Each structure stands twice: as structure tokens, then as C-alpha cells.
Amino acid sequence: MTGRMRLAAxxxxxxxxxxxxxxxxxSLGAYWVPGIGQVAGRIAQDWQAGRLLAAVASTSALLAAGTVLGALAGAGLAVLLRLSARADAMAQPFITALMSIPKLGLVPLLVLWFGTGWLPKVLLVALTVLFVVFSLTYAGLSAVDGRLLMAARVFGATPAQLTRHIVVPSVLPFIFTGLQVALPWAVSAALVGEYLAAKTGIGHGIEQARQLGDAIGVYQGIVLATALVLAASGLLRALRRLAPDIHP
Incomplete structure (x- = not known):
């Protein structure tokens, strides 16, 4: 499909x-489903008042911090386990058990341990991203072409050169796929964190609108969250195009 056809679709x-x-x-009425014009009008009103930019910036910062932290931790953990078969065998059962825990169910514990500040919300997003990126990075490391590594060693490549020119480019697509998969969940985690303990952000706005019975405000938050997912997904695709690639 060409770029023009994709845009048209x-x-x-x-x-x-x-x-x-x-x-x-x-059909259902504005109480259940506010019209597009009503939601767009509220977005324009909040933009002019400066509330919209502050909310989007707060949620975006939370999403970025948690995603970067989770991606680094997930990729790093995968590398460590691939380097040590013994550590891999010991850690895998615990990792599987931790992956089965609903991350949103950890919110009460995170609030209990770290309070209601920024840290528990960042950790919630990071935990949501961590295990997805770990799984994909681990699979990517397992899929590195051994023939390429062997051929490079024959020509005198050092371990650092193997890592830079073969391993990293081979694994990067898996990491970016993990980030793409984790992104909607990460946004959901950020919103839930803001529901429970925040003074600004898209999630905080949705919760305030819910308490006031303001359907337009709730739909505004949903639209903003969807736009944030699409924007972040586009950024990841752009970064993926800039990443190095290898051709066996």
C-alpha cells in the first residue's frame, strides 16, 4: 500500500x-454521548484557558519518564539473563509470576510505599512497560543470527564490534515492537495513576468530570488520551526509521 493510499484509508x-x-x-442523547462539536468546543475552551496544555504536558511527562525507565529496565534485564544461563534459570519463574500480576492492582501498594507524589505513578507506568519490553528483547536476543556472529568473528570482529554492528541492530526492532505494544497500556497506567492521586493531567481531568457528572469532560479526556497514544506511536515509528538496521 502506497503512502497516499494509507493516508486515504x-x-x-x-x-x-x-x-x-x-x-x-x-440517537442516545448528549448525556450518554456528547456530540463532536460539544467536545471540540470544550477542548478549544480549555486550550484558551491554558488548562489543556498543562494537563497534556503533565501526562506526557509522566508517560515519557515511565516508558524510558521501564524500557531501560526491561532491556537491561533481558541482556543480563541472556549473559548468564544460571541466572536465567533462577529468575524466569519469578519473572513469569510477576508478569501474571495485574499492574494496576499494584497501585495501592505503590501509594502505600511511596505516597501520592510523582514517583508511584512513574513506577506504575514503568512496570507496565518493563515486562513487555523484557519479553520482546529476550526473544530478540535469542533470534540473533549465529551465522553472522561466526562470520564476523572469523574476520576478527571484537565483542564490542559484534554488539554494536550485529546484536544491537538485530534486537532494536524487537524493542521498538515491545514499546509499541506496551504504549496503550502505559497510557492507561498513567491515567489510572492520575485518577487516584494527581492535581493535574488528563486522568485527573477525567476523574473530576466524572465526579461532576460532566460527560463532555469525560469524552474530552478520552479524546486527549487517544491523541496522546497516536502521537507517541508516531514518534516511536519515526525513531524506528532512524535506528540502524542490518541485512544478512
Whole structure:
């Protein structure tokens, strides 16, 4: 599919979504499904008042910090376990058990341990990202082409050169895939953290609107969260295109 066809498909998809949204609003009423115009008007109003930029910036900073921390920890853990078969055998059962725990269920513990500041929310996002990136990075390290490594060693490549020119480019697609998969969950984790303990952010705005019975405010938050996921996903794709690649 060409770039123009892909763009046309996306525009048609958005137009179809807008049509369904507007029909639902007219059928069910504004209390259940506010119209697109009402939500857009609220977004414009909050933008002019400066509230929108502050909320998006707060959630974006939380998402970025947690994602970077989780990605570094997940990739680092995968590398450590691949370097030591004994550590791998010992750690895998515990990692599997930890992966089975719903990350949002850890919110009470994180608040109990670290209070209601920024740290527990960052850790919640990081934990959500960590295990996804770990799994994909671990799989990527296992899939590194041994023939390439052997051929490079024959030509005198050092371990540092093998890592830089073969291992890292081979694993990067897996890491970026892990980040893409984890991204919607990371945004959800950031919003939940803001629901429970925050004075600003998209999640805080949604929770305030819920308490006031403000359906337009809730839908505004949903639209902003969706836009944040799409923007972050686009940024990851752009970074992926800049990453090195290898051709066996």
C-alpha cells in the first residue's frame, strides 16, 4: 500500500468514526454521548484557558519518564539473563509470576510505599512497560543470527564490534515492537495513576468530570488520551526509521 493510499484509508476511517459518533449522539442523547462539536468546543475552551496544555504536558511527562525507565529496565534485564544461563534459570519463574500480576492492582501498594507524589505513578507506568519490553528483547536476543556472529568473528570482529554492528541492530526492532505494544497500556497506567492521586493531567481531568457528572469532560479526556497514544506511536515509528538496521 502506497503512502497516499494509507493516508486515504486513515481519513476514511476517521470520517467513519466521526459519523458513527454523531449518529450515536443524536440517537442516545448528549448525556450518554456528547456530540463532536460539544467536545471540540470544550477542548478549544480549555486550550484558551491554558488548562489543556498543562494537563497534556503533565501526562506526557509522566508517560515519557515511565516508558524510558521501564524500557531501560526491561532491556537491561533481558541482556543480563541472556549473559548468564544460571541466572536465567533462577529468575524466569519469578519473572513469569510477576508478569501474571495485574499492574494496576499494584497501585495501592505503590501509594502505600511511596505516597501520592510523582514517583508511584512513574513506577506504575514503568512496570507496565518493563515486562513487555523484557519479553520482546529476550526473544530478540535469542533470534540473533549465529551465522553472522561466526562470520564476523572469523574476520576478527571484537565483542564490542559484534554488539554494536550485529546484536544491537538485530534486537532494536524487537524493542521498538515491545514499546509499541506496551504504549496503550502505559497510557492507561498513567491515567489510572492520575485518577487516584494527581492535581493535574488528563486522568485527573477525567476523574473530576466524572465526579461532576460532566460527560463532555469525560469524552474530552478520552479524546486527549487517544491523541496522546497516536502521537507517541508516531514518534516511536519515526525513531524506528532512524535506528540502524542490518541485512544478512
Amino acid at each position: 486513515r481519513v476514511l476511517g476517521l470520517a467513519g468514526l466521526a459519523l458513527v459518533w454523531e449518529l450515536a449522539s443524536r
